[in-house]
Amino acid sequence: MKQYAIPHYLVKLLELGAYNKFIKISTSFLKDHFEMSQQSCSRIINELYSKEYIKKEIIHGGLNVMVTSKGIDYIIETKEYFNLALTKPGYFEMEGRLFTGLGEGSYYMSKRPYKKAFYRKLKIDPFPGTLNLRLEDEKYEKINFRLSKLKGTYIPGFQDQSRTYGPVKCFKAIIEDEYEGAQMFAIRSHYEKNVIEIISSFHLRKELNINDGDLVKVKVYLNNAFID
Amino acid sequence: MKQYAIPHYLVKLLELGAYNKFIKISTSFLKDHFEMSQQSCSRIINELYSKEYIKKEIIHGGLNVMVTSKGIDYIIETKEYFNLALTKPGYFEMEGRLFTGLGEGSYYMSKRPYKKAFYRKLKIDPFPGTLNLRLEDEKYEKINFRLSKLKGTYIPGFQDQSRTYGPVKCFKAIIEDEYEGAQMFAIRSHYEKNVIEIISSFHLRKELNINDGDLVKVKVYLNNAFID
DNA sequence: ATTACTAGGGAGCGAGTAT
């Protein structure tokens, strides 16, 4: 069954009362509720079961089913995903765990051409150091992937005596609902799909009193230009 | 595209900012966001457009799209459908417009065997007259259809000198969040899929001060037995 | 560079049926 259909079937089971308790059903009974054949209802129930969205007991003349808390969470997540887009369009939210990177970020951010461009285009006077967050939820990795495909604010690269510094692109962001900053992507360079890099005018580790391993919430705002 | 997928695609467009304003996109740009091929994105955009969930303008080198208020409503409806099942499992909600039936309801309700059975099984001393509601939304017709397939509380039929009265089944209901009653289905008899019939101990037209043409909200509660 | 048509392949659906 299609991913998008899962919460709908779970909701129909909830409507029938399968919330925190088993209900007695049969797959042919379900066909009017799922608007599917008995065979497909059987398949759907087994898929929901194998994905652990429902508990199932085969009894004489039917089954007992109950939506699991994983199933409930999945409905809630879907609902909140809709809600977020309705209340904050043009905006993505991610959460990741703080970790210490290679220190490259602070090296880059101390370079004058970057500093000047960040200030001019984003009004950010970058603190010498970036916040590295590791995304632990697949849904945030997907968001990060989608962001990587958007245009963002372009910060050009440059050279000094010793080496070349590549261009980056940024999206304005709010960290922990409080501090302004930006998510930064290196363009034409390795990008780890489960890592995001945040810059800010502030020393966020100090200001937010956060340490490696802490979960940090980031809201990323889009510009209005999508096609590169 | 599958019905269940529609709100997901609309939400992705909202995330990109297509809320109350046009965004410039291309179908190949969308493929990372929809997780579909360019060709399917094209098809999806056109399906959303033909169903009036989005507005579309073809421009040089792409399209401008914007989610319509019908699209927004559809997302909200889906979200609230999930929410209702989460907060009130084992419960359906419908809304219909009051109309005057053939008066059969009041005739039936005045029959002693029915009155006694309603009181014994549902603690309802039926007011001689039923509330007929015409469902105007397809989603409520679907709910009514699904209810018609559930077991409900059985009220047996009977005979008097002149004729036979068929059995009915009932589901406890709350009318306008205030008055208790029940939705009644005739068993083995014609059933209009867009009409529901409500009984109550109260004269609801008077108590609620409602007249033909008024919208009336009904919450129907399920018993715990599903298979007939 | 676009959109979107056509054609082929694959996934999903339901009828029939074994258990």
Next chain:
DNA sequence: TATACTCGCTCCCTAGTAA
């Protein structure tokens, strides 16, 4: 009665490509 398997058939998805 059930569940759930196999097997066609259909529909949907994508690759190729026209416009």
